[in-house]
Amino acid sequence: MTDDRAGGTSDSCGNPPAIPFSPFPESYGSLVGKLADEGFLDALTPGVPFALQRVNYRHFLPYLNTVKSSMPGSPTVKMAHDLLAFDRRFCSVVFKYIGAFELQLRAQYAHWMETLHGDFALYDDRLFLREGKHAESLARYEKEVSHCKDRFIQRVLAENGGRLPIAMGIERMTLGTLSQLYSNTADREVSAAIADFFGTSKAELSNWTKTITAVRNVCAHFEPYVVRKGIPSSPLKIKGIEYSNRETFYIVLLLCKLLTPKLVFMDLNLCYSYRLYEDLLVTISGVAGPFEDILLMARIPEDWELLLDAATNGTISIGNDFVRKMQDRPRGQRIDTRSR
Template identity: 25%
Template sequence: MRFTKPSVAIVDQLALLQARGMLVPDVGHALHCLQHISYYRLRAYWLSFEQATPGSGEHRFTPGTSFDDVLALYVFDRRLRLHVMDAVERVEVSLRGSWAHHLAMKYGPHGYLDQAIYARADHYDRACQTLISEIGRSKDTFIVHYLDKYDEPRHPPIWMIAEVISLGQLSKWFSNLKFRSDRQAIAKPYELDEKVLISLTHHLTYIRNICAHHGRLWNKQFTVTMMMPNSPAPLRLAINPASERRIYNTLAALGYLMGIIAPGTTWRQQLVGLVDSCPLADEAVMGFPLEWRSQPAWTTPPAAP
């Protein structure tokens, strides 16, 4: 089939939405949003307001649908992304530190480069090549200083590497460690089994990439999911096993980790407020279980720092 849809000017885009039944209380503001957000991006947020018209194949909007409703949902998703990224950043920095400290103390500053401590040589080789490329591109003062001053070892110590390695690369170095004792030691500060933490790290890499590219979170079905934890109890009870591909379990895991990494944080309380601020964001679509607000994970006051 050949693509034949024509390009449509912004003013005509708005006219099309109105012809399909969307209310536009402020035409000037709607035109501004279509200019600076785009029709195609906003389209993902008005899909839930559409209803099929029998016979024609054209989707009209549910009576009463307003452009302001679509924009409210878009703004909610944007705020949710920013809130998630705030937690992912804290988790990423903490994981880097736990990984680097354990390996440095057990194997020395450059022991992370020893192929013998990794399970798969092919994965190790690919990870090394990627890391070498990242080091070569780095303009960080400490990396430049090391490379200028030292000839041996060729690559910086692990605590410097931890400052430039990406979360995706970190998850690969971590998961490829040969000895479970090493993986478990890295996971110990979070009171998680190493398999759960490795799975969660892969998942958070995926989530971080969605956020970094300004993708939807609120109603997205994830392709990279996290392992359902059996412990500790606070996390297990917060998880909704019936919606493993939705954002809720990610939020529950981040809330748990934030309680460990940043005692006293109000991240979870802020999340509750954010969800309450947008009734249009269907909680069931996001994977929230019934009565989730009454669960200890969301009602317990933050611990003192």
């Protein structure tokens, strides 16, 4: 699957399922026997056919392999299923905040291109560095717009010779197309203003958006993520962060970096990076303690909170301090909510 896709179906969905969809657990006997032969201690328990009825064996396999290699001599199918369930929860958090980033990037790109170059800037190849790349992106964009059957959109297209004003068209655009258009934008004022909004350079934002798009597609198709060997694409390192940029967890650091506003408002609903942290805290805390092995197999760093704090320039610490003040204040007492 290429990193410019943000819709459609998985590349692998043309393959037939490895197991039949049957309501009868006994039809899974061969798989149960295979798991028993491979050393899974609970292979012959009732929970295993229950799990196999609900997860395609081919989809389950990366989790089974991870557990088997991490727990030699004592792997269980239940542990693999718990790891899969954690992956789904982790990816739901990541996908949620990729959506928040995508909305912000759309807003910024539409604003600056429209302000400096007009409603139909996307169609002007002079505004882009590589004409061939622009033609490819424009063709993809026009295909995406053509899928919209909204009557108002169709009327605007007809009135403007098949073109949409950027403020409307950008809402029909996939993140992959938007990423390509931004990286190919020639106007340095446009690209610099957008990069500055996210606190990065154009090179960083272009590179990180490519990685975010690739991860988005993995999450959107419910493909295994935390058990991958590494993050899709090759993100540039975040300055000042001592953590491997090849790890799957790196996507969280990228999102925290990009979603941290320059001004930290004490209405934490306005700070998406802090909300990401809170959602991730719930997800990770849910498997801490007796399920600590899940976090090790998912390669969640022990110091993940410190890494997020570094990626957000201390925003996590500021947010936690504010939450503690809110919890400790006398009932009815107001607290200063001005930006710090």
